[in-house]
Amino acid sequence: MEILNRQVSPFFDKFYSEITKNITKPILFCDISTHPVTSTRDFDGSCEENSEIKIWLNKNQSSDDFEISAAHEITHAVLRREGFPHTTRTQIYAKDEWVSNIGGRLGSSLSDLVIDARLKKSGFDVTQKHLKNIEGKQSQIRKEKEERGQPEPYGPRGCIWAIYYMSSEFGFHRQQRRRFQRTLQENFPEIAKIGDSLIEVVRINGFDKPEKMLKSLVGIRDKLSLQDKIKIIDSLNGTQF
Numbered sequence: 001m002e003i004l005n006r007q008v009s010p011f012f013d014k015f016y017s018e019i020t021k022n023i024t025k026p027i028l029f030c031d032i033s034t035h036p037v038t039s040t041r042d043f044d045g046s047c048e049e050n051s052e053i054k055i056w057l058n059k060n061q062s063s064d065d066f067e068i069s070a071a072h073e074i075t076h077a078v079l080r081r082e083g084f085p086h087t088t089r090t091q092i093y094a095k096d097e098w099v100s101n102i103g104g105r106l107g108s109s110l111s112d113l114v115i116d117a118r119l120k121k122s123g124f125d126v127t128q129k130h131l132k133n134i135e136g137k138q139s140q141i142r143k144e145k146e147e148r149g150q151p152e153p154y155g156p157r158g159c160i161w162a163i164y165y166m167s168s169e170f171g172f173h174r175q176q177r178r179r180f181q182r183t184l185q186e187n188f189p190e191i192a193k194i195g196d197s198l199i200e201v202v203r204i205n206g207f208d209k210p211e212k213m214l215k216s217l218v219g220i221r222d223k224l225s226l227q228d229k230i231k232i233i234d235s236l237n238g239t240q241f
């Protein structure tokens with residue numbers, strides 16, 4: 001098959017037809033450089049679902065990374081079908097870009113970990129992409145500190161970094177994780193403390209089952225005082241928390 005005019009490997013082809021077997025909604029691939037939320041254009045991918053499933057992808061990636069991104073995003077839709085929770089992101093789009101960004105980050109913070117583990121099991125080499133990602137984040141922290149100073153603890157940047165810090169705790173690669181957390185502790189100490197309190201929430205509730213992840217996401221959202229801005233949705237019945 002071709003995705004955004006790029007021929008994908010037979011390995012991906014096989015994975016894709018297997019994983020989308022039970023998805024009845026149309027799946028649309030879109031170029032992320034045309035995404036309506038400009039800050040999303042910097043991401044490798046995004047998955048949004050309404051009457052159709054929209055997979056946004058960065059076309060400027062190596063073939064391997066492009067396939068991992070595509071596999072990652074489609075697995076978000078699969079997790080949703082298994083009942084894993086998601087956040088209101090698309091509804092609030094553009095109205096309040098930073099809320100939309102935090103909603104997206106929060107919604108992916110734990111499901112990305114489940115997805116990474118599954119892709120690894122399916123034979124994707126997610127490690128390199130993961131490492132590159134963490135290294136990129138570290139230089140972003142240093143650059144941000146230089147250009148914009150300390151983030152306000154519960155402000156937009158503070159929330160985003162606290163969420164990254166939290167999810168790094170549960171991803172694989174212990175050494176990389178330590179390095180990333182140390183970078184954040186040294187540069188944004190207050191945010192790292194908030195991150196620690198988020199880690200506590202996830203330790204108590206877990207995230208490997210839909211109901212556990214729901215509790216963790218609601219707990220994180222509440223700790224960040226975002227109750228009025230971001231809703232966590234139970235994908236099984238649509239209940240909003």
Ligand SMILES: [Zn+2]
Pocket residue numbers: 072076108111112
């Ligand atoms: Zn994701």
